[in-house]
Structures are given as C-alpha cells and as structure tokens.
Amino acid sequence: MRSTPAGPERVELGVQSLADVVAGVPPARRVADIVELGVHADRVGIDVFGVGEHHTSRFAVSSPAVVLAAVAARTSSITLTSAVSVLSVLDPIRLYQDFAQLDQVSGGRAEITVGRSAYAEPFTLFGVDRNRYDEIFAGRLDLLLALRADDAGERLGRLRPELRDSTIVPRLDRLLPVRVGVGGSPDSARRAGALGLPMTLAHLIGGPGSAARLVRAYRQAWQDAGHPGAADVGLASHLYVGATSQGAREDFYPYYRTYFREGRGVHLDRAAFDEMAGPEGALLVGSPAEIGDKMLRQREALGAVRFVGQVDLGGIPQVPLLRSVERLADEVAPVVHPRLSPTSSLL
Incomplete structure (x- = not known):
C-alpha cells in the first residue's frame, strides 16, 4: 500500500529502466516489459518510475515520453520521469511539449530529469559539437526553464532564431x-544548486x-544562490x-556480470561484486x-x-524483477519511512 503523500519529511522510493537490450530479447518485447514494470510499480505503491533515453541499438528506448505515456494510461499515482532526457542534443521546445503533454495525459504526474x-552517439546523430556540450547544455537548460515559466521570448535568440507571434503549447x-541528473561532475552539481533545481x-x-x-x-551552491527551503537530493x-x-x-x-560485460x-x-554490495x-x-x-x-x-533503483538490467527475468519491486514497496518502505530524520545539511 502506498504510504503518505511525498514531502520533505519523507523519502520517495522509485525504480527506473535504462532499457538495455540483451541478446535474444526483441526490442518490442523489451519495451512491453518496461511498460509492465511501470504499471506494476504503481500497483504496489512505488512513488517514482523513470525511463532512460539512448540512441543506439544497445538500448530499446529513444523516446522516454512515449513509453511513459503508455505507462500513464494504465496507472493513477506514480510520478513519471525521464532518466535522463539528453538535453545536450534535444530541442528544448520539443522536450517541453512532449512532457507537458505527458503531464496532461497522466493527470499531473510528469517530470523531466535532464542530463x-x-x-558519444547522440552528438553525432543530432549534429551537436561534443566539444561544446556543456555550454550547449547550459543554454538549453536555461531555455527549458524559461519555457515552463512561459518566459522564453528573449532567450530563444541565444540558441535559435527568435519566435514571433508564436505560442508554445x-x-x-x-x-x-x-530535475538535473548528475554523474560525477562537481560543476554539474553546482549548476543544479545555483539554479535551485532538485x-x-x-x-x-x-x-x-x-x-x-x-x-x-x-548544497553550497544552493545556499550561495539564496534559494529558500531545503535542497532536494536524490x-x-x-x-x-x-x-x-x-x-x-x-x-x-549473473545478470549484473552480463550487464557489465555487454x-x-x-x-x-x-569478489568485486560482493564488495560493491557491502555496507x-x-x-x-x-x-x-x-x-x-x-x-x-x-x-x-x-x-x-x-x-531510485535501476532494476531491470542484464536480462533479469520479469518474474523475479517484479518480485524485487514488490519487496521494495512492501518490506523496504516500512523500514525507511517511519525512521527518517531531518535532512542533513552537509555544510
């Protein structure tokens, strides 16, 4: 059963798929399994479901919004997010439209996580200079935030010709x-904090x-920028x-070993696996x-x-995968939720 509504006093638990393809599993079957994973996660009370975006044959999903819309049609409560949307190569207007439409389809449950x-493949595919990817990402994130606030007019000219007499719907x-997805870059973490984004x-x-x-x-960048409230770390x-x-x-x-190998x-x-899974x-x-x-x-x-746990990797079969998600909702959540202490400031 789903716990009390999420808020600053309570952790959110989520699952996500990056849609890696394993030999012998057709991409269409892989996508169907991902949709079923999202539906199951909602049914057992998971808070968040994410789908990744990739542009090679090693992965089954290039458009998270489309797959999440299929999940939205069969769910009622779970937050639907990308994991991540590759904003460095995407048109921010199109990305905003796709997820705003998903928000309408899902009854207000859409979220974008940008990264x-x-x-390297997306940059070649979409003709984006990889040597400028951080600069381009920063500019497109600025425009995306302006689009969602309906304040994009003068900023459009920085990345593309200005729009005149146009309404973005x-x-x-x-x-x-x-949200901002961060790997190992301190600059990316500081950017998210300075912008006041989760x-x-x-x-x-x-x-x-x-x-x-x-x-x-x-957190330091969040504080230096003077943003109110607590910084949101996932x-x-x-x-x-x-x-x-x-x-x-x-x-x-065995599935994690396959995931690393392929x-x-x-x-x-x-031995390395056991150390990674250790305390x-x-x-x-x-x-x-x-x-x-x-x-x-x-x-x-x-x-x-x-x-948020990436759960369906390396070809793990659907039955144990869904059982794992059930245990997360039924047995891990009760351990975590009642005992949460105030968020650490780390400052």
Missing part, C-alpha cells in the same frame, strides 16, 4: 517539474565519500531486493532489512530524499 549524456496549470545523483560505484563531495558542492543506484542477503547476491550476480566490456568478478558500497543488493538500513545510512550521510 548531458555519457555516450500546451500550457499547464502548474510548473512542470525539472538533483538526482548517479551513485553507482565507490563509497559514500565521493557522493558526499558532490552533494556538498550542490540518489540513483542499481537495485535488487531478495528474500535474504545471500540469496539476493546469488540471484542477481554494456561496458568489463569482467566483474564475484560501504553503492550497490543496493540484499534483503529488505539490509537495503533499508543502507538507505537510512545514505539518508543520514547525504540527506537524500529520493532513492
């Missing part, structure tokens, strides 16, 4: 939520120290919740109690108010 991309009766940090490898440095940079990690800690590791390791060309041995590692694989305890430690250390 710069860790892959659809208009919403709320400010379309925008940040979702990819916390995939290493201990809490590296993440803490990025969160500290984000963490995105790889996640699998099993019935027991050992069982979860035994079940998940996605990164790296052999992940069992100080970023990998969220274990029993419900173990995952809940690790989230609480990360909450205390980093002040995170959202945890």
Whole structure:
C-alpha cells in the first residue's frame, strides 16, 4: 500500500529502466516489459518510475515520453520521469511539449530529469559539437526553464532564431517539474544548486565519500544562490531486493556480470561484486532489512530524499524483477519511512 503523500519529511522510493537490450530479447518485447514494470510499480505503491533515453541499438528506448505515456494510461499515482532526457542534443521546445503533454495525459504526474549524456552517439546523430556540450547544455537548460515559466521570448535568440507571434503549447496549470541528473561532475552539481533545481545523483560505484563531495558542492551552491527551503537530493543506484542477503547476491550476480560485460566490456568478478554490495558500497543488493538500513545510512550521510533503483538490467527475468519491486514497496518502505530524520545539511 502506498504510504503518505511525498514531502520533505519523507523519502520517495522509485525504480527506473535504462532499457538495455540483451541478446535474444526483441526490442518490442523489451519495451512491453518496461511498460509492465511501470504499471506494476504503481500497483504496489512505488512513488517514482523513470525511463532512460539512448540512441543506439544497445538500448530499446529513444523516446522516454512515449513509453511513459503508455505507462500513464494504465496507472493513477506514480510520478513519471525521464532518466535522463539528453538535453545536450534535444530541442528544448520539443522536450517541453512532449512532457507537458505527458503531464496532461497522466493527470499531473510528469517530470523531466535532464542530463548531458555519457555516450558519444547522440552528438553525432543530432549534429551537436561534443566539444561544446556543456555550454550547449547550459543554454538549453536555461531555455527549458524559461519555457515552463512561459518566459522564453528573449532567450530563444541565444540558441535559435527568435519566435514571433508564436505560442508554445500546451500550457499547464502548474510548473512542470525539472530535475538535473548528475554523474560525477562537481560543476554539474553546482549548476543544479545555483539554479535551485532538485538533483538526482548517479551513485553507482565507490563509497559514500565521493557522493558526499558532490552533494556538498550542490548544497553550497544552493545556499550561495539564496534559494529558500531545503535542497532536494536524490540518489540513483542499481537495485535488487531478495528474500535474504545471500540469496539476493546469488540471484542477481549473473545478470549484473552480463550487464557489465555487454554494456561496458568489463569482467566483474564475484569478489568485486560482493564488495560493491557491502555496507560501504553503492550497490543496493540484499534483503529488505539490509537495503533499508543502507538507505537510512545514505539518508543520514547525504540527506537524500529520493532513492531510485535501476532494476531491470542484464536480462533479469520479469518474474523475479517484479518480485524485487514488490519487496521494495512492501518490506523496504516500512523500514525507511517511519525512521527518517531531518535532512542533513552537509555544510
């Protein structure tokens, strides 16, 4: 059952798919499974569902808004976000329109998470100079924020010819939520803080120290800019919740090894995997109690108010995948929610 409405006093739990394709699974089947994952997440009470954007044959989704719209049609409560939208290569007007339309379709549940991309292919495909990608990203983010506030007129000329006598639709009766997805760049964290935008940090490898440095940079920029309220930190990690800690590791390791081999060309041995899943590692694989305890430690250390797990990687079958999501909702959430302390400032 879904817990009380999300707010600053309570963490949000989410799941996401980056839609990696495994040999033997047709892309259309992969997309259908992703939609079913989102529907199931809503049904069991998960707060957030995200879908990634990629532009190579190694992934099944190039348009998160389209897939999220399919999820929206079969759900009622879950927040629907991109993970991430590659704003460095996208037209901000088109991106705004797609997600504003999704917001209407979903009854006000759309959110955009923007990022710069860790892959070279989108820049070649869309003819964007990769050497200028940070500059281009910053300009397009500025325009996206102006578009959602209906204040884009004079800013359009910085990136494209100005629009005259044009209305950008659809208009919403709320400010379309925008988050910034951050990998390992302190400059990206500082940009999100300076703009007063929520940040979702990819916390995939290493201990809490590296993440803490990025969160500290984000919060300092937020404070220096004079933004009111508490900075909003989310963490995105790889996640699998099993019935027991050992069982979860035994079940998940073969798929995680495949994910590393096919996605990164790296052999992940069992010792390295166990270290990543250990108390100080970023990998969220274990029993419900173990995952809940690790989230609480990360909450205390980093002040995170959202945890999103990438759950369907390496070809993991749909049945154990959906069971893992059920455990997240039914067994991890009760461990996490009642015991949350005030958000850490890290300053």
